[in-house]
Amino acid sequence: xLVRNEDLYAAQSIVQQIEDRFxxxxxxxxxxxxxKSFSSSFMDGMRxxxxxxxxxxxxxxxxxxxxxxxxxxxxxxxxxxxxxxxxGASESYRHMCRYQSGFLVQHEAMSEYDYYWRIEPDVxxxxxxxxxxxxYMQDNNKKYAFTISLYExxxxxxxxxxSIKEFMATYPHFLAxxxxxxxxxxxxxxxxxxxxxxxxxxxxxxRWMRGAAFQQLFNHLDRPGGFFYERWxxxxxxxxAAALLLSIDELHFFREIGYYHQPFYNCLAEPGFQEKCHxxxxxxxxxxxxxxxAKFLEMAGGKRMxxxxxxxxxx
Numbered sequence: 001x002l003v004r005n006e007d008l009y010a011a012q013s014i015v016q017q018i019e020d021r022f023x024x025x026x027x028x029x030x031x032x033x034x035x036k037s038f039s040s041s042f043m044d045g046m047r048x049x050x051x052x053x054x055x056x057x058x059x060x061x062x063x064x065x066x067x068x069x070x071x072x073x074x075x076x077x078x079x080x081x082x083x084x085x086x087x088g089a090s091e092s093y094r095h096m097c098r099y100q101s102g103f104l105v106q107h108e109a110m111s112e113y114d115y116y117w118r119i120e121p122d123v124x125x126x127x128x129x130x131x132x133x134x135x136y137m138q139d140n141n142k143k144y145a146f147t148i149s150l151y152e153x154x155x156x157x158x159x160x161x162x163s164i165k166e167f168m169a170t171y172p173h174f175l176a177x178x179x180x181x182x183x184x185x186x187x188x189x190x191x192x193x194x195x196x197x198x199x200x201x202x203x204x205x206x207r208w209m210r211g212a213a214f215q216q217l218f219n220h221l222d223r224p225g226g227f228f229y230e231r232w233x234x235x236x237x238x239x240x241a242a243a244l245l246l247s248i249d250e251l252h253f254f255r256e257i258g259y260y261h262q263p264f265y266n267c268l269a270e271p272g273f274q275e276k277c278h279x280x281x282x283x284x285x286x287x288x289x290x291x292x293x294a295k296f297l298e299m300a301g302g303k304r305m306x307x308x309x310x311x312x313x314x315x
């Protein structure tokens with residue numbers, strides 16, 4: 001969890017949910033990261049929430065600051081121009097997106113782990129998780145998993161796809177043979193359709209992200225400055241990387257994990273799920289036109305989405 005001291009109560013809430021819904025049976029460790037030093041009250045407040053091991057670490061300064069090739073003046077002008085776009089005026093949001101995009105798995109506190117499950121304050125887990133997602137990923141050779149997919153605000157990533165096309169042309173050997181380019185582009189890679197996995201929840205093979213292909217792609221995106229000169233998010237960065245560098249059968253949709261991050265839900269309609277959930281499947285974002293999860297399932301050959309209106313007599 002990337003979190004700040006002032007988010008203690010929200011962080012306690014999500015850890016309590018993770019414990020109640022899943023981790024009380026497994027005691028997987030938690031890693032908390034902050035761009036400032038953690039206060040003793042934050043650390044004490046979190047340690048009472050779980051018997052699992054907890055690590056509290058600072059983000060390296062050079063991972064949360066402007067690289068030497070960035071013009072501070074141009075970055076400030078961009079924030080001013082984008083003040084009417086969500087997070088468009090935020091400086092800290094841009095540092096966060098850049099950090100999550102590529103530096104997270106490089107942190108020494110993450111170095112011993114093969115997988116990570118990203119959690120955030122102010123989210124909700126609405127279903128009991130009665131299996132081990134990490135073992136599922138390992139046993140089924142999955143390297144990137146999500147619960148919600150959406151379409152990005154195009155005004156925040158105007159130059160992103162040009163950088164991606166440059167990467168594909170320069171490093172074609174990094175592209176997976178059975179990649180999911182068709183998920184993120186409707187015309188064979190000429191343009192980006194803005195589809196991305198919502199990365200506030202993701203379970204990822206960290207070894208893949210530490211590998212040469214992913215790190216080369218991140219470095220290629222970092223150099224033109226789009227994280228600061230536009231408002232590139234870690235969600236499209238991770239999603240495009242997963243779609244291009246992994247085979248589609250290495251991607252996974254965790255339909256069983258009921259999840260809410262304002263304002264969107266993943267809440268499955270099948271009765272078997274509803275028996276262990278407390279969410280309304282009519283609010284499931286993945287069944288809406290602004291989601292590309294149905295397209296992913298069709299491409300991946302998995303079970304299609306089941307909608308509430310199809311379950312006559314159950315509700």
